[in-house]
Amino acid sequence: MDIPRECDVLVVGSGNAGFAAALSASQSGAKRILLVDKCPESWAGGNSYFTAGAYRTVHGGLHDLLPIVNNVDAKLAEKVDLDPYTEKNFADDMHRICGGRSDPELCRALIKDSNSAVKWLAQNGIRFQLSFNRQAYEVNDRFKFWGGLHLKTEDGGKGLIQDYINIARRQKIVLSWNTALTGLSTDGSGGVLATVHRDRKDHTITAGAVILAAGGFEASPRLRCQYLGPGWDMALVRGTPFNTGDCLEIAMRDVSALAAGNWSGCHSVAWDANADPNTGDREASNEYTKSGYPLGVMVNTQGKRFVDEGIDLRNYTYAIFGRAILSQPESVAFQVWDSRTSPWLRLEEYREERVERITANSIEELADKCLQRGLRDRESFISTLREYNEAVYAHRKEHPEATWNPAIKDGLSTQSSTTKLLLAKSNWALPIDQGPFLAVKVSCGVTFTFGGLSVNPETAQLKSAVTREGIPGVYCVGEMLGGLFYSNYPGGSGLTSGAVFGRRAGRAAAQWAARSSVQRGQMAKL
Structure with a gap:
């Protein structure tokens, strides 16, 4: 033409x-x-x-x-x-x-x-x-x-x-x-x-x-x-x-x-760390997004959490958490869940055909497998999850009537009168203690400026x-x-x-x- x-x-x-x-x-x-x-x-x-x-x-x-x-x-x-x-x-x-x-x-x-x-x-x-x-x-x-x-x-x-x-x-x-x-x-x-x-x-x-x-x-x-x-x-x-x-x-x-x-x-999201760095995939399209972090935690390569995963509903945080991941060592992180919440993850983002699923029967085994994929501090990874779990237990003991509900800001937190994390998870904080465990490696995907x-x-x-x-x-x-x-x-x-x-x-x-x-x-x- x-x-x-x-x-x-x-x-x-x-x-x-x-x-x-x-x-x-x-x-x-x-x-x-x-x-x-x-x-x-x-x-x-x-x-x-x-x-x-x-x-x-x-x-x-x-x-x-x-x-x-x-x-x-x-x-x-x-x-x-x-x-x-x-x-x-x-x-x-x-x-x-x-x-x-x-x-x-x-x-x-x-x-x-x-x-x-x-x-x-x-x-x-x-x-x-x-x-x-x-x-x-x-x-x-x-x-x-x-x-x-x-x-x-x-x-x-x-x-x-x-x-x-x-x-x-x-x-x-x-x-x-x-x-x-x-x-x-x-x-x-x-x-x-x-x-x-x-x-x-x-x-x-x-x-x-x-x-x-x-x-x-x-x-x-x-x-x-x-x-x-x-x-x-x-x-x-x-x-x-x-x-x-x-x-x-x-x-x-x-x-x-x-x-x-x-x-x-800019708008930037948690993105599959194994994706092509220079272009989106026309077949996978949006499925490389990894937006299930409110259901679990995100840990950097030093084994530390770096955001409050539950500070707000996902619709109001996913466009900024890519920047948070980019600022971490090596610009990558691991999203982690246990068997309670992994079934709630969206299949289009987390199914085996779309992402590498790192699975293990214990937190220690999960840490070992993450070491093979870029985790630098195994002991810190383990202690971070243990401290997180202890904070969740303390909150649930103090608020036994609280109910987990991913459709609202449910107030299930890591912060109680007896135990407070320096970096809270403000909502949807369930313990990560029931195997099998799941981790996914993510990086920063930039969407638009x-x-x-x-x-x-x-x-x-x-x-x-x-x-x-x-x-x-x-x-x-x-x-x-x-x-x-x-x-x-x-x-x-x-x-x-x-x-x-x-x-x-x-x-x-x-x-x-x-x-x-x-x-x-x-x-x-x-």
Whole structure:
């Protein structure tokens, strides 16, 4: 396929935000929409492909979500406990998890539009489900959802991207792979000139508007070290190897885009230490995540715990614990459980076909086996688990009525009036004393970076570092949008952000392209 010389809207990036923007532009009247990505077609989807497909959204409870999910019948619905997740709940989570630093206008837009954006996607062919496998525990024959995150797409990120590709084909959106943006300029008549490189040639495209949705710099070891700090070149790339920050640098260089947000921050998770360090796996996708740590403990190579595994629900800690692992000696750790909690681990992450399971009948034997895989201090490992167990016993003796419940912050702790660990486990603290025992070796998997570019919250129009005003015809969404997440993020809010601001950007870009087309036509007559 030849690259068109002109289009109404050019979208750069094939992830959730880019496809949402292209769909919105199409529905808002743009006729000639071109979506480009520097990756080959076999790598379509950016980081969205590697997600669990979870969307955090405001909703009124089970009745509000049932019309858009395909995996709940009437009989199953009777066994589901799913509380409403209100605008206040979402706002409180954003404020708490991001330390009060989120841009308030961006945050309000994200929360206000979250419900309608998800339902809009569903109406257009994105298949949603209740996330039983990741966000609910079956307790007393009832499915109890937790953590404010209840929706996912069918077949996770893989299904999400396939659905988007199907939608793009129906909307006659042109897709061009192996096509890298290399230059950008406004043309003086309201349009945008974009230079792209494909087939060893440069091509110039005159677009009515351009939407940048090309991801962050998480796949660039150089930029990770430059912005995230020393040691971040050692992080394992969780997703696409093509998110190397090119478009961020092009936007700042060519149109003086204003940088914004937490450039030293990122989303990073506990990741299989044996995974490829430079790229995600298209088959395994999100299954290399190792998020079962709240059910056990994490111990570094020196045999010491280093985080409070139960300080909060997993949805609010998994995006920062990767950083904690990276800061440990050799940037690895061991997750440990006994036979009480190992059956609660999600099979897609911990089954034998997906991860090396280190098993033993005693803690001492487990320590010996971990020694063969990087543990440096056997005695410290053993004493750490013994001290942990003693602290748990003391708490249970003092609170015999306490009940373990992984769906809530249950208060089962290591801290009692008689025994306190220097580093607590604040919830879900069961003893690790019943064999067989299980350990898994993990490292830091970097997902996406938080630093990005400043936009108008209403339209996602890119702002200029020179004038602080909007740059005519240029918009920015997805991971490239800065100012929303700081240090951490509430799970699932990234995909929701891409949908909310992609929808706004597509609408605004189509409207701008229509005006600029008229303006260029009038100038041509002079």
